[in-house]
Amino acid sequence: MRKVYMDHGAGMPLDSRVFEAMKPYFMDDYGNPSSSHSFGNSAKEALATSREKVAQLVAVEKPLEVIFTSGGTESNNLAIKGVAYRNREKGNHIITTAIEHISVINICKFLQKQGFEVTYIPVDKQGIVDIEKLTEAINDKTILISVMYANGEIGTIQPIQEIGKLAQENKVIFHVDAVDAAGKVPINVKEENIDLLSISSNDMYGPKGVGAIYIKAGTKIQPIIQGGGQERGLRSGTENIPGIVGMGKAAELAQKEMKSEGKRLAGLRDKLIKGVLDKIDYSFLNGHPTERLPSNTNLRFSYIEGESLILGLDMYGIQVSSGSACTSKTLEPSHVLLAIGLAHEEAHGSLVFTMGKQNSEEDVNYVLEVLPDVVKRLRALSPLTPKEIVR
Amino acid sequence: MYSEKVMDHFMNPRNVGEIPDADGVGTVGNPVCGDLMTMYIKVKDNKLVDIKFKTFGCGAAIATSSMTTELATGKTIEEAMKITRADVAENLGGLPPIKMHCSNLAADALHEAIKDYQKKKEAKK
Numbered sequence: 001m002r003k004v005y006m007d008h009g010a011g012m013p014l015d016s017r018v019f020e021a022m023k024p025y026f027m028d029d030y031g032n033p034s035s036s037h038s039f040g041n042s043a044k045e046a047l048a049t050s051r052e053k054v055a056q057l058v059a060v061e062k063p064l065e066v067i068f069t070s071g072g073t074e075s076n077n078l079a080i081k082g083v084a085y086r087n088r089e090k091g092n093h094i095i096t097t098a099i100e101h102i103s104v105i106n107i108c109k110f111l112q113k114q115g116f117e118v119t120y121i122p123v124d125k126q127g128i129v130d131i132e133k134l135t136e137a138i139n140d141k142t143i144l145i146s147v148m149y150a151n152g153e154i155g156t157i158q159p160i161q162e163i164g165k166l167a168q169e170n171k172v173i174f175h176v177d178a179v180d181a182a183g184k185v186p187i188n189v190k191e192e193n194i195d196l197l198s199i200s201s202n203d204m205y206g207p208k209g210v211g212a213i214y215i216k217a218g219t220k221i222q223p224i225i226q227g228g229g230q231e232r233g234l235r236s237g238t239e240n241i242p243g244i245v246g247m248g249k250a251a252e253l254a255q256k257e258m259k260s261e262g263k264r265l266a267g268l269r270d271k272l273i274k275g276v277l278d279k280i281d282y283s284f285l286n287g288h289p290t291e292r293l294p295s296n297t298n299l300r301f302s303y304i305e306g307e308s309l310i311l312g313l314d315m316y317g318i319q320v321s322s323g324s325a326c327t328s329k330t331l332e333p334s335h336v337l338l339a340i341g342l343a344h345e346e347a348h349g350s351l352v353f354t355m356g357k358q359n360s361e362e363d364v365n366y367v368l369e370v371l372p373d374v375v376k377r378l379r380a381l382s383p384l385t386p387k388e389i390v391r
Numbered sequence: 392m393y394s395e396k397v398m399d400h401f402m403n404p405r406n407v408g409e410i411p412d413a414d415g416v417g418t419v420g421n422p423v424c425g426d427l428m429t430m431y432i433k434v435k436d437n438k439l440v441d442i443k444f445k446t447f448g449c450g451a452a453i454a455t456s457s458m459t460t461e462l463a464t465g466k467t468i469e470e471a472m473k474i475t476r477a478d479v480a481e482n483l484g485g486l487p488p489i490k491m492h493c494s495n496l497a498a499d500a501l502h503e504a505i506k507d508y509q510k511k512k513e514a515k516k
Contacts, residue, residue, distance in 0.1 A: 303447065304447065305425055305426075305447060305448050305449055305452075307449035307450055308401070308448065308449050308450050308452075308453060311393075311398070311401055311449075311450040315398075315402060324425060324449070333425070343423075344422075344423040344424070344425070345422040345423055345425075348422070348425045380407070381404065381407055381445060381446055381447075381453060382427075382445060382446065382447040383418070383427055383428070383429045383445035383446070383447055384422060384427065384447045
């Protein structure tokens with residue numbers, strides 16, 4: 001049976017070139033960059049080179065402004081808690097959006113319990129943040145605006161430059177969660193007025209358990225992990241050198257291949273979207289038609305439920321995700337789909353395809369061949385399906 | 392995540408459909424929550440001679456509906472009323488804990504259909 005993995009948003013393979021780059025740092029160059037003796041030099045150099053590569057990916061001029069962490073979640077924790085705790089004297093108000101990654105939402109909820117006020121800005125039907133509401137929400141107690149670069153579930157890319165300008169004009173620190181965007185679309189922290197940027201390695205074919213955060217020099221922030229003072233005191237703990245080397249290599253490759261790979265994936269994405277909408281009645285695109293990650297396709301199908309769609313496709317070797325309640329631990333549908341105005345029953349019928357390097361046009365053709373039958377079979381089972389569309 | 396038996400009933404559900412002249416119909420669940428089941432029953436000499444279902448929901452919801460119809464067909468009304476969610480889950484080789492409510496729904500839909508049949512029978516008297 002054909003194997004078609006289209007769930008890169010959930011997990012990505014390691015690029016073999018990344019693996020090769022990491023290998024020496026497990027058994028041979030295992031020195032500690034903090035050591036004074038020469039054996040630590042190799043690690044120290046690897047750390048510096050990797051930092052430069054990650055800096056280049058998002059157009060950071062001074063590599064020392066990049067701090068390595070254990071991943072996107074930690075970067076988001078450092079950004080939001082670090083700014084909140086350090087700037088408490090100035091104010092207790094944080095602005096974010098209704099469609100942030102669950103880590104940002106839960107960090108904000110945690111801070112709310114400690115007396116911080118959080119405003120969750122709504123988005124429009126295509127997932128774009130309401131700039132007018134965001135502007136209105138800023139007050140003299142606002143210390144942080146946190147907006148994701150792109151949404152991993154519906155793919156929508158935010159007008160980051162515009163929001164960055166707004167933050168700058170109001171002297172509010174601007175954090176961007178770019179975990180789903182870095183390596184996929186060009187990011188320029190200077191042009192986009194970004195003060196803090198979260199990135200993860202495993203969303204660009206790097207190893208899991210590594211991430212980074214760009215912290216613009218002069219940004220008022222405090223560490224959330226105390227210890228030996230590594231990473232300029234902002235992230236203590238012995239550096240994960242093999243992981244960091246892997247992330248550096250992944251960043252280098254992503255930067256090199258972004259343009260060609262982005263164009264290729266966008267082509268596959270648009271073919272998949274058009275094919276599904278043409279072939280399947282009562283199917284709809286979730287998210288923005290053009291301001292969208294090249295890797296992301298999110299579709300919904302009336303009268304049926306997403307988990308059964310996943311299982312149905314899995315039987316044909318196709319792996320995807322869904323925003324349905326039945327696939328979540330909480331039995332609640334995706335907060336992102338609800339935020340773009342979908343009714344619960346609409347959110348239940350959504351499917352997320354996230355394509356990557358190994359996916360080809362044949363894969364898309366295969367999905368377009370299989371999916372209509374899977375949908376048809378489930379619709380025939382569903383009491384919600386109107387009689388006239390069961391053919 | 393699911394047992395082979397669950398996947399079998401999901402891929403090849405038994406007794407799918409509607410019975411236009413059903414003796415009893417039961418619907419439980421709500422599309423808002425992601426599960427909706429309707430069961431149709433045909434009764435002869437106090438026995439369930441035909442059962443059909445339609446389900447909107449996850450794999451477990453479809454499999455439990457299918458298994459419930461299989462368990463109940465040929466049973467007397469009294470026996471069918473005793474089918475519990477545990478029976479349904481057990482016959483499917485178990486269900487993940489978070490999916491147990493699906494088996495509850497399937498048994499409930501059957502019991503609702505039986506109650507509907509009994510109510511109609513009462514009304515005829």
